[in-house]
Amino acid sequence: MSEEPTVQQLPGLIKEWMQTESELKALTAEVREKKKRLGLVRSIITRIMKQGQIGRLNISTGAVVNRTKQTKGTFTKKFIVETLTEFFKGDASKAAECATFLEQHRPLKKKEELSMEPN
Numbered sequence: 001m002s003e004e005p006t007v008q009q010l011p012g013l014i015k016e017w018m019q020t021e022s023e024l025k026a027l028t029a030e031v032r033e034k035k036k037r038l039g040l041v042r043s044i045i046t047r048i049m050k051q052g053q054i055g056r057l058n059i060s061t062g063a064v065v066n067r068t069k070q071t072k073g074t075f076t077k078k079f080i081v082e083t084l085t086e087f088f089k090g091d092a093s094k095a096a097e098c099a100t101f102l103e104q105h106r107p108l109k110k111k112e113e114l115s116m117e118p119n
Contacts, residue, residue: 017114
C-alpha cells in the first residue's frame, strides 16, 4: 500500500503535471496534423477509386476497399425542435415546450480537472 501524498510533494507533483500537460499538448497537435493529412490522402484515394471505378485494390498486406456506410446524425436542439414540430403536426409551441423540457432534464455529469490560469 502506498503512502498518502503530502503537501511537501505538491511542488514536484505540480511541476510533473505541468510538464506532462505541455508534452500532451504538443503530441495532440501532432496527432491533429496527422489526422488532417490522413483525411486528405484518404479523400484523394477515394476520389481516384471512384473515378476509376475501382472497388477493391489488392496490395501486399491485403486489400484497400472503398465502402460506404450510413450513420445517424446528432441530436441538436434545432433537430429536436424541427422534428417535434413535425410530430405535433405544426404546433411549434408544443415542440419548443417539449424540447425545453428535455433540455432541462438532461442528466448532468460532474467532472473535476486542473487547469492553468495565466497571471
